[in-house]
Amino acid sequence: MLDDFLARAALAGIGLSLATGPLGCFVVWRRMAYFGDATAHAAILGVALAFGFGISIYAGTLAMALVMAVLVTRLAARGHAMDTALGVLAHSALAFGLVAAALQPGLRVDLSAYLFGDILAVSRADLAVVWGGALAVAGLIVWRWQALLTATLNEELAMAAGLDPRREQAVLTLALAVVVAVSIKIVGALLIASLLIIPAAAARAGARTPEAMAVVAAALGILSALGGLGLSLGFDTPAGASIIAVAAVVFALSLAVGRRGA
Amino acid sequence: MPRLPGGRVMPALIEARGLTVRFGGATVLDRVDIAVMPGEIVTIVGPNGSGKSTLVRGLIGLQPLAAGGVTRKPGLRIGYVPQRLHIDAGLPLTVRRFLSLPARVTDGAAAEALARCGVPGLEARQMAGLSGGQFQRVLLARALLARPEILILDEPTQGLDQPGTAAFYRLIEEVRATTGAAVLMVSHDLHVVMSASDRVICLNGHVCCEGAPSVVSAAPEYRALFGLGTRGAFALYRHEHDHEHDHDHGHGHDHAHPHHLAAEGEDAR
Numbered sequence: 001m002l003d004d005f006l007a008r009a010a011l012a013g014i015g016l017s018l019a020t021g022p023l024g025c026f027v028v029w030r031r032m033a034y035f036g037d038a039t040a041h042a043a044i045l046g047v048a049l050a051f052g053f054g055i056s057i058y059a060g061t062l063a064m065a066l067v068m069a070v071l072v073t074r075l076a077a078r079g080h081a082m083d084t085a086l087g088v089l090a091h092s093a094l095a096f097g098l099v100a101a102a103l104q105p106g107l108r109v110d111l112s113a114y115l116f117g118d119i120l121a122v123s124r125a126d127l128a129v130v131w132g133g134a135l136a137v138a139g140l141i142v143w144r145w146q147a148l149l150t151a152t153l154n155e156e157l158a159m160a161a162g163l164d165p166r167r168e169q170a171v172l173t174l175a176l177a178v179v180v181a182v183s184i185k186i187v188g189a190l191l192i193a194s195l196l197i198i199p200a201a202a203a204r205a206g207a208r209t210p211e212a213m214a215v216v217a218a219a220l221g222i223l224s225a226l227g228g229l230g231l232s233l234g235f236d237t238p239a240g241a242s243i244i245a246v247a248a249v250v251f252a253l254s255l256a257v258g259r260r261g262a
Numbered sequence: 263m264p265r266l267p268g269g270r271v272m273p274a275l276i277e278a279r280g281l282t283v284r285f286g287g288a289t290v291l292d293r294v295d296i297a298v299m300p301g302e303i304v305t306i307v308g309p310n311g312s313g314k315s316t317l318v319r320g321l322i323g324l325q326p327l328a329a330g331g332v333t334r335k336p337g338l339r340i341g342y343v344p345q346r347l348h349i350d351a352g353l354p355l356t357v358r359r360f361l362s363l364p365a366r367v368t369d370g371a372a373a374e375a376l377a378r379c380g381v382p383g384l385e386a387r388q389m390a391g392l393s394g395g396q397f398q399r400v401l402l403a404r405a406l407l408a409r410p411e412i413l414i415l416d417e418p419t420q421g422l423d424q425p426g427t428a429a430f431y432r433l434i435e436e437v438r439a440t441t442g443a444a445v446l447m448v449s450h451d452l453h454v455v456m457s458a459s460d461r462v463i464c465l466n467g468h469v470c471c472e473g474a475p476s477v478v479s480a481a482p483e484y485r486a487l488f489g490l491g492t493r494g495a496f497a498l499y500r501h502e503h504d505h506e507h508d509h510d511h512g513h514g515h516d517h518a519h520p521h522h523l524a525a526e527g528e529d530a531r
Contacts (some may be wrong), residue, residue, distance in 0.1 A: 019425070150363045154348075159322050161364045
């Protein structure tokens with residue numbers, strides 16, 4: 001079955017959704033959408049550096065995504081306006097990535113493959129990385145669930161209960177970096193944030209508890225991935241963009257559900 | 263520090279010594295000493311901007327200190343009721359689910375806590391759909407589920423009307439009576455809260471005065487902060503600065519000797 005590129009693509013989408021569903025909920029609840037964007041943009045610089053130093057692309061993007069996450073957190077803690085900090089950091093990282101790639105004469109890699117991803121080109125090794133990363137992130141979130149939820153709800157409440165909100169923030173930062181790293185080949189740096197946010201936002205409509213919302217978000221992510229692949233196959237559209245387009249339609253439908261349920 | 267009959271020093275549940283907090287150049291709290299003993303109801307009163315909430319955050323450990331320190335009894339179980347709890351519109355949360363944060367509790371325990379706080383049967387409701395009074399009571403119910411040794415409440419009655427406020431304070435007294443938990447409360451509802459308190463601490467960047475409610479309400483320091491002759495009515499804050507502070511010194515953060523009043527046979531520190 002894994003010999004079929006379509007089966008590999010579908011499995012990659014399913015695996016990734018297991019992580020982006022719950023993680024995306026936290027991105028929505030904590031209003032971290034900007035954060036996902038910044039780490040994703042930095043990933044392009046990671047790709048360029050990975051080629052330059054001859055290391056794994058996954059290692060390069062993971063490292064750069066982490067560096068970016070830490071930088072953004074630091075700048076925000078120092079009182080810089082968040083949108084300014086991101087405007088500086090995220091887009092410079094993207095620009096440096098493109099410049100760094102151009103400066104490597106021998107490099108014959110089209111970076112746009114990493115801007116937009118190509119889920120149909122996922123290899124068996126890629127599949128192993130995606131599933132490994134996604135399961136690690138999902139496991140981390142399940143393990144820290146109660147603490148993450150409490151810290152998300154109110155930092156003082158968490159502190160009074162003996163939890164450290166900064167540690168929970170670090171858990172989410174790490175999870176985000178891992179998801180960006182493993183998904184860059186699938187949906188690409190420009191669309192990762194939407195894969196986190198759109199299914200979670202759509203799941204909000206019918207959910208009564210955080211757990212329900214996380215599970216539904218993962219399910220809607222899988223639905224979008226499979227639907228997007230079908231669209232891509234039928235109409236020869238770019239796969240990553242098709243997945244996000246399907247997710248957006250699902251979100252629009254969820255608005256109708258939400259209105260009826262309310 | 264109070265002594266047990268045997269002469270041993272009774273350990274405080276939570277104690278701050280010389281707690282000092284600065285925001286930028288401004289000193290918000292200046293060398294505040296405060297201790298809460300087991301089973302005690304302590305109320306911190308003070309005008310807006312007097313550093314009440316900052317003190318609570320400092321005691322919990324959320325507020326970086328410029329100087330001084332906080333000691334908590336090892337393993338102290340704190341039940342915390344925040345001043346405000348904003349629940350993001352994107353986060354679906356039933357009352358039942360909220361009660362299981364951060365530690366999961368049984369349905370029976372959740373139902374009992376809600377009933378004790380006067381809001382039975384709310385489990386299936388969304389937190390965002392509760393009225394102000396219901397919300398505060400659910401917050402209290404959650405705090406009680408941790409079986410706290412000390413309840414810390416930061417202006418818990420903000421947004422409640424007079425009868426709601428009075429009922430909430432009666433509930434706090436009842437909780438202390440039945441569970442033996444100490445209570446540390448921040449308030450500006452002076453006339454309601456005072457009768458229930460063992461000790462009142464009047465705060466205005468520093469400890470202006472402290473002692474039993476009757477002692478504090480008669481203290482010139484207190485009257486200077488909250489107006490003269492309150493006679494049980496809510497007194498507006500009139501910052502007259504006539505309690506031994508120099509008029510030139512702003513909030514008087516430079517005075518070295520906060521004056522504690524002797525209360526009920528307890529020696530002034």
